[in-house]
Amino acid sequence: MKDFLQIENLTKSYNKETILNRINCSIAKGEFIVLLGPSGCGKSTLLNCITGLIPFETGTISINGKEMNPISPANRNIAMVFQSYALYPNMNVRKNISFGMEIRKTPKAVIDQKVEQVAELLKIRDHLQKKPAHLSGGQRQRVAIARALVRKPDIFLFDEPLSNLDAKLRVNMRTELKKLHKKLAATIIYVTHDQIEALTLANRIAVMLNGEIVQFDTPNEIYHHPINTFVAKFIGTPVINILPATLVRKDGTWKLKIYPLQKNTAKSSHAADDFITLPIPTYLSEHDKKLEQIVKEHDGKVLLGIRPEAISYATQLPNDAVPATISAEVDVVVPSGADTFIVCRVLGHEITARAHSKAKLATPSSTQTDKTNFITLDIDLNQALLFNSHTENRIL
Numbered sequence: 001m002k003d004f005l006q007i008e009n010l011t012k013s014y015n016k017e018t019i020l021n022r023i024n025c026s027i028a029k030g031e032f033i034v035l036l037g038p039s040g041c042g043k044s045t046l047l048n049c050i051t052g053l054i055p056f057e058t059g060t061i062s063i064n065g066k067e068m069n070p071i072s073p074a075n076r077n078i079a080m081v082f083q084s085y086a087l088y089p090n091m092n093v094r095k096n097i098s099f100g101m102e103i104r105k106t107p108k109a110v111i112d113q114k115v116e117q118v119a120e121l122l123k124i125r126d127h128l129q130k131k132p133a134h135l136s137g138g139q140r141q142r143v144a145i146a147r148a149l150v151r152k153p154d155i156f157l158f159d160e161p162l163s164n165l166d167a168k169l170r171v172n173m174r175t176e177l178k179k180l181h182k183k184l185a186a187t188i189i190y191v192t193h194d195q196i197e198a199l200t201l202a203n204r205i206a207v208m209l210n211g212e213i214v215q216f217d218t219p220n221e222i223y224h225h226p227i228n229t230f231v232a233k234f235i236g237t238p239v240i241n242i243l244p245a246t247l248v249r250k251d252g253t254w255k256l257k258i259y260p261l262q263k264n265t266a267k268s269s270h271a272a273d274d275f276i277t278l279p280i281p282t283y284l285s286e287h288d289k290k291l292e293q294i295v296k297e298h299d300g301k302v303l304l305g306i307r308p309e310a311i312s313y314a315t316q317l318p319n320d321a322v323p324a325t326i327s328a329e330v331d332v333v334v335p336s337g338a339d340t341f342i343v344c345r346v347l348g349h350e351i352t353a354r355a356h357s358k359a360k361l362a363t364p365s366s367t368q369t370d371k372t373n374f375i376t377l378d379i380d381l382n383q384a385l386l387f388n389s390h391t392e393n394r395i396l
């Protein structure tokens with residue numbers, strides 16, 4: 001069912017300040033949806049509107065075709081797992097998991113069977129007699145998930161459930177959550193401000209900013225076709241390079257010019273008429289009208305977005321690349337496992353490029369001469385994005 005959970009025109013404010021602004025989204029049964037956005041953008045508020053724990057002014061929420069607005073939180077079949085785990089400290093793990101079922105007067109045999117089942121699934125069987133205080137962070141998080149699982153809810157809501165765990169455990173739990181989702185075919189809405197978590201977990205990501213969903217699409221689409229520079233910069237590490245550029249048409253073909261960074265104070269080693277010209281892939285040239293409009297409205301000024309992996313040092317470009325070479329002055333070299341990132345300067349603009357970890361590169365010492373710090377980088381313009389320099393929305 002395509003619209004298992006449907007949110008229409010949801011608006012919520014606190015003290016006349018709009019916190020959620022006309023949220024619309026449809027979620028299919030079995031989807032793993034991640035709400036991603038900076039702190040304070042309204043993610044937790046949206047989850048709590050879905051649970052029914054906080055009221056909102058306008059809009060409707062429906063699950064399985066049934067409007068939830070008049071239904072109390074207790075009667076919505078939704079389970080929520082919080083960052084703080086919210087376990088009962090005086091109850092052991094078994095009791096923490098079974099308590100809700102006891103309240104609902106579930107027969108003991110059924111409770112025992114369900115506890116066994118989820119304990120097995122989440123590998124906490126050996127801890128059933130322990131109190132939460134005697135568990136590690138990861139184990140506590142598993143108990144919180146187990147408690148949600150026994151309810152067999154229509155929808156699981158997770159609010160930053162892994163942010164209290166150390167980095168390694170977080171990666172493990174991410175994989176486990178993914179396995180769990182596959183096994184149970186559960187419908188999950190998962191809140192995080194961590195873009196890696198979003199990319200690795202989600203079927204679709206809703207990127208939020210200032211109480212609005214700015215883009216709702218697959219991780220791949222969001223990474224490769226971000227709707228604006230905010231989304232482009234929020235997703236991907238190291239962060240995407242964004243350079244001011246000017247569109248020009250020369251002999252019938254479009255090109256991009258990059259001019260030196262204008263700095264009044266720092267001395268520039270580049271002459272004012274120094275610039276780089278980059279080719280534009282033919283599929284971009286096909287959008288002649290759009291590009292002409294940019295020239296007319298903004299003197300051709302655009303923002304060129306290009307991810308570090310599309311600027312390579314001593315690495316072969318992909319077969320379909322639209323190549324260009326540039327000279328860059330190395331600032332620092334940042335090894336990071338399989339890849340090494342090179343932070344460098346091109347006409348004064350800082351950019352990050354990627355090299356293989358085996359590339360012979362090191363951060364230049366301050367005694368080295370300028371000349372030896374220059375390297376040649378290969379850019380694949382086929383992977384370039386162009387943004388409107390005023391609205392910062394993606395043009396192409």
Ligand SMILES: Nc1ncnc2c1ncn2[C@@H]1O[C@H](COP(=O)(O)OP(=O)(O)O)[C@@H](O)[C@H]1O
Nearest residue numbers: 014015019037038039040041042043044045046
């Ligand atoms: N009970 C409340 N009263 C007033 N403002 C609130 C309340 N709860 C949240 N807010 C405000 O709403 C905004 C969104 O908060 P929240 O949904 O918690 O953001 P996120 O989970 O994305 O970090 C924040 O500016 C926050 O200060």
Ligand SMILES: [Mg+2]
Nearest residue numbers: 043044045159
């Ligand atoms: Mg929050």
